[in-house]
Amino acid sequence: MTLLRLNNITRRFPLGSPLYGPRKYLVAVDGVSLDVEMGRTTGIVGESGCGKSTTGRIALGLEPPDSGGVLFQGLPLPRIDSKKWRAQRRQMQLVFQDTLAALDRRMTVSALIAEPLAIHGIGDPASRKQRVAELLHGVGLGEGHGMLYPHQLSGGQRQRVVLARALAPKPSLLVCDEPVSALDLSVQAQIVNLLMDLQQELGLGLLFISHDLRVVRHVSDRIVVMYLGRVVEQGRADAIIDQPAHPYTQALVSAMPRLPGGFDHYVALPGEPPSPTDRPCGCPFHPRCPLARDVCRQSLPELLPLGPERQVACHLVRH
Amino acid sequence: MLHKSFHNSAGAALLPAHGIGASATKPAISIAGLRVAFGDVPVLHGVDLAVNKGEALGIVGESGCGKSVTWRAVLGLLPKSAEIGGEARIGDLDLVGARQSVLDRVRGGRIAMIFQDPASALNPVHRIGAQITEALRLHRGLSGAAARAEACRLLDQVGIAAAASRLNAYPHELSGGQNQRVMIAIALAGRPELLIADEPTTALDATVQAQILLLLKDIQRDTGMALVMISHDLAAVAAVCDRACVMYAGQIVETAPKHTLLTAPEHPYTRDLIGAIPPSHGPRMRLTAIAGAPPQRNLSPGCAYAPRCRHAIAVCRTSRPEPRQVAARHSVRCLRLDAGTYQ
Known part of the structure; x- marks a missing residue:
């Protein structure tokens, strides 16, 4: 069953002052559609400025789309700050990269985890205390950690607290924006394992946003590859990584060093992702694409199906 | 762009005495019993390590394992409060406890270093041409047109297109990957025997990271200098280096050729x-x-x-x-x- 559906959403931010000349826009997200299934993980991968975080914020209703719609459990998201919105927010939670910024450093871990329960009016103080203990245990922390403050914990422990806090109101959707990027490798593996265990146990739908293709492949059932605000390819995780169809996905996969082997199949890609304020016309990828032709410079390729479960936006792929 | 050959006439002069045969006898640098403590907290517990001439060595470990401190201690880049013991020999010279005037000639000359964040390592108010020629003046005594021509060649060597016009650019006009290329050009200006790259691609996007890693490998191979790559990313190290050391809590716990380290x-x-x-x-x-x-x-x-x-x-x-x-x-x-x- 589809838990979350983004339907052709677009988000642009005005640049500079409206007083001088025609207004310019930064198009952060341009016509993105994706689904998150119940109990499954959809991964969004892309380089900086590709719009992956904005997409996550729109999915949670933290950012209104300029056009297109977000459906959660088949219904459109209520208006922000309305009563209905708050009730809906119980169901959808967010995990960030920067845990020190996400946790109020003047609150103890127990208070931090209990806060969402109080906000959503779940249970009475005694049952909340019980639930906090359960959550601490669930994310692999001891009850002793409840008394500590965020700065007394390591990065991995703080990410566990953020997870416990997100899970407190029993959400059905978790949006994770670079949840393990700031962690050491050994700790990253702990959190990835924990996330996957919790998902299985609680039947969570995950929208997992990361620049790290390895981690995204590991956790995701489906992968959405974004470039300059647009989806260039999406499909089953294994298919995307093993047989990438879009030239950008091919380059991205080849730029991930293999163990062992390194860059044995490296597809050199010139330049760097351009700024989203200055998008090339035609296919946004054409200035860096090794295969670009005239048609790529002139018209924007549509996201079209390639086989049963995959979509690719490229003029040169035979659909 | 990445795979172009760097064997031009000036490049030939860039070759230090290299050759793997000679490397067995005399390493580019050998570190023995290196210890560092901040106050009474020891952070390095005796690091022994030799980097052979022309070798690419990776140093892998998690944050706080001492992988960067090792090389900062060698180059005298740690704060005064650090107590450093042991030795780090480059030729007949021991860098630990060496005078500033000695270190000034070694740093940027025989040993160059690049860092994670190129934007903060470059001076934002100077054109990149001026920053490269400064290194050429200090370490090779070049000035005027000769320095400019050499700066242009270096930019070309690190794969910056339209090098001559880019000399007049400021760091903010270049992207992160290009700034890292400029840092590499500055590092190469002194014709180092050893280049230390401290997390050179951590701040870069995936496709750019691969470009820079392969550039480092190509330059290392073409110039015959030794390369030390410090990284938390074992896969990145494996892609560039011949041999790798794994560090944990201020010690090297395992050293092996790359393939052995990854497979056995x-x-x-x-x-x-x-x-x-x-x-x-x-x-x-x-x-x-x-x-x-x-x-x-x-x-x-x-x-x-x-x-x-x-x-x-x-x-x-x-x-x-x-x-x-x-x-x-x-x-x-x-x-x-x-x-x-x-x-």
């Missing part, structure tokens, strides 16, 4: 670290999660990894393992290995 690691930490990397292809297996976190300070009398090690026995907590040669060029610091029992 002996130290439990190396094994766990490799198991923690999500595989890039093939079946998805559960990742190896190492319990706990790397220690902030390593004061235990035993093996530093013992509290997190699945194979630790009582003796691991009480006595420190010494490095043991398990094969040619492969050494491991583990007590369980001596017993040969853990699997």
Whole structure:
């Protein structure tokens, strides 16, 4: 069953002052559609400025789309700050990269985890205390950690607290924006394992946003590859990584060093992702694409199906 | 752009006396018993390491393991409060405790270093041409048109298109990847025997990271200089280096040729670290999660990894393992290995 559906959403931010000349826009997200299934993980991968975080914020209703719609459990998201919105927010939670910024450093871990329960009016103080203990245990922390403050914990422990806090109101959707990027490798593996265990146990739908293709492949059932605000390819995780169809996905996969082997199949890609304020016309990828032709410079390729479960936006792929 | 050959006429002059045959006798740098302490907290517990001429060596480890401190100590870049012991020999010169005037000639000359964040390493108010020619003036005595021509050649060597016009650009006009290329050009200006790259691609996007890693490898191969790449990313190190050292809590726990390290690691930490990397292809297996976190300070009398090690026995907590040669060029610091029992 589809838990979350983004339907052709677009988000642009005005640049500079409206007083001088025609207004310019930064198009952060341009016509993105994706689904998150119940109990499954959809991964969004892309380089900086590709719009992956904005997409996550729109999915949670933290950012209104300029056009297109977000459906959660088949219904459109209520208006922000309305009563209905708050009730809906119980169901959808967010995990960030920067845990020190996400946790109020003047609150103890127990208070931090209990806060969402109080906000959503779940249970009475005694049952909340019980639930906090359960959550601490669930994310692999001891009850002793409840008394500590965020700065007394390591990065991995703080990410566990953020997870416990997100899970407190029993959400059905978790949006994770670079949840393990700031962690050491050994700790990253702990959190990835924990996330996957919790998902299985609680039947969570995950929208997992990361620049790290390895981690995204590991956790995701489906992968959405974004470039300059647009989806260039999406499909089953294994298919995307093993047989990438879009030239950008091919380059991205080849730029991930293999163990062992390194860059044995490296597809050199010139330049760097351009700024989203200055998008090339035609296919946004054409200035860096090794295969670009005239048609790529002139018209924007549509996201079209390639086989049963995959979509690719490229003029040169035979659909 | 990446794969163009750097064998031009000036490049030939850039070759220091290299050749793998000679390297066996005299390393580019050899570090012995290097210890660093901040106040009474020891952070390096005796690092022994030799980098051969023309070799690409990777140093891998998690945050706080001492991988950067080792090289900062060697180059005298640590704050005055650091107490440094041991030696770091480059030729007949010991860099530990050397005078500033000696270090000034070595840094940027015989040994160059690049860092994670090129934007903060470059001076934002000077054109990049001026920053490269400054290094050329200090280390090679070039000035005027000769310096400018050489700066142009260096930019070309690091793969910056339209090098001549880019000399007039300011760092903010270039992207992160291009700024890292400029940093590499400045590092190459002094014709170093050894280039130390400290997390050179951590701040860059995936496709740009691959460009820079391959550029480093090409330059290292073409100029014959030695390269030390410090990184938390084992896969990135494996893509560039011939040999790698794994550090944990201020010590090198395993050193081996890259292929051996990746396919037949002996130290439990190396094994766990490799198991923690999500595989890039093939079946998805559960990742190896190492319990706990790397220690902030390593004061235990035993093996530093013992509290997190699945194979630790009582003796691991009480006595420190010494490095043991398990094969040619492969050494491991583990007590369980001596017993040969853990699997």
